[in-house]
Amino acid sequence: MTDTLPRTAAAGDAPGTPSPADANGRTRRRRRWSLSRLDMAASPYLYIAPFFVLFAVTGLFPLVYTLVVSLHDWPLLQGQGDFVGLENFATVLGDRFFWNSIGNTLSIFLLSTIPQLAVALVLASILDQHLKARTFWRMSVLLPYVVTPVAVALIFTNVFNEQSGLVNNLIGLVGIDPIQWKNDVLASHVAIATMVNWRWTGYNTLILLAAMQAVPRDLHESAAIDGAGAARRFFSITIPSIRPTVIFVIITATIGGLQIFAEPRLFDVSNAGGIGGSQRQFQTTVLYLWEMAFFRGDFGRAAAIAWLLFLLIVAIGLVNFAISRRIASVETARISRRAQRRLAAHQGGTR
């Protein structure tokens, strides 16, 4: 983690550092210079030291040590046992509950990311207009964000209750039979994704809105003059222009989405004991990790799950990045060609 970059500036190169000629005078002055030089050279390290020392202890060490634990037989109560090599990894990879949790996590992740992004894009483009009472609308959209995931889980467990929950009451009005939100696999995933969407859509809307506001207005206006409707401008101008932010939102959603814990843990606690459903129908991987460590007391296998989850997050992050970049570059090429043609036509017309 230390430096190896050769091209960093030495303290003496810093502008404002006295050249040796200035210091040639009295010794008192020289001592002051050297003290000040020491101050200049050492201070940056003193400023960053608290962060790096604490981070090494609380962030880096646990991650590395998780690997050590994962290579050992390590029961919760007895502590470190024999070195077992990759056996824990092999056990976990052959464990159908692990794959079940991965499947659930991905399913909930997709059900939350895609609708969330779509709705947030629409809301952001509405907010991007010259609305009256701007701050009011923005705050209202963000409101659910202040409800903590635990409170969200408590609220929506009741909203999705099978006997007398809000959702089943409402769909009963239009004659749909009650849905088994907690027992049915897909329905339970939809319910949990709804909790995530409810809390985060407003937040992502504001991020996308910030990006949209950086899009030059002239682009919209000239397109409107050319007869492009709102929908057309949304797909041909807005989306391509805010692409980096969309990628940012997707990656953030991925990292967050793969770590969902409070919602499935607290959904249907009384029947499922808090491990993600009586048949583990909505057990996410972090929940499985938690169960393995603190219910079953197998730290070795839990640590292996932690590392596999970490690798999965990295992998999905990279795939996301690659896909969004490819889509992006194809689109940009198309858009810029079209824009050039339009620009040429305009210039031809005015001259």
Next chain:
Amino acid sequence: MTAQPMMAPVRPSPESSSARKRRRGGGSGVALRPGFLSYGLLLAWILGSAYPLWWSFVVASGTNATRGETLPLIPGGNFLANAARVLDAIPFWLALGNSIIVSSVITISVVTFSTLAGYAFAKLRFRGREGLLVFVIATMAIPTQLGIIPLFIVMRELGWTGTLGAVIVPTLVTAFGVFFMRQYLVGVIPDELIEAARVDGATQLRTFFTVAVPAARPAMAILGLFTFMMAWTDYLWPLIVLSPQNPTLQTALSQLQSGYYVDYSIVLAGAVLATLPLLILFIAAGRQLISGIMQGAVKG
């Protein structure tokens, strides 16, 4: 939350705000004026998304039967009675106090160390700066939850399980905080100002306090707000290291759900009670929160 009163109104960094004004100002607003459809859609979404919260309050102020109604809109008169039963069921005030202590200590620590390190990365020259900054950025993506097993082992060895220290210590610094402060300070302090302080013979520490801290204040407020919320909402780690007798608000709240017989109006009264502190914070500092999210998006 001692930092709240002196929180300065957040201004976006100089270059972005003037640039935005230039871009937005010029147009005649062709077709960009919102119609009824826009307001209608927005209003529908907001009412729809606020309703679960209102519904919770309505059920929390009614009886167990209220939940069975199709679309209850009017609160009953039982909220205080139900809230009192929440206070009997869980150690609410202890949990609230614990949450305030934990979140405040974490916030002060994160903001202090992030400002120090962020300033060094933004404005001081030193060997290894670029490499270390890349390291900070790379670690931002590592989910801290993945280290819970060694952290738990260490906390148990130290005998800290069950104490607030075990909740606080693992989150004393964040890589995000350092990066956030660095990004802000790069643009906001002119190099000449630091230069001038140095020529005047100010020590580095003095320069930090007289030049960097005043300039960093808006970003410190935003970082503090987000750090506070992050610490306040954390559930997994407090659940692991704290006992039900000495909980944070989130772990105490989750206990309401875990009994065999669940009284819905009490559970929801608890959810409403626990939401109130953040709701107050939101009303007081919602603008800062919004500009924080929007600035982070542009810069991040």
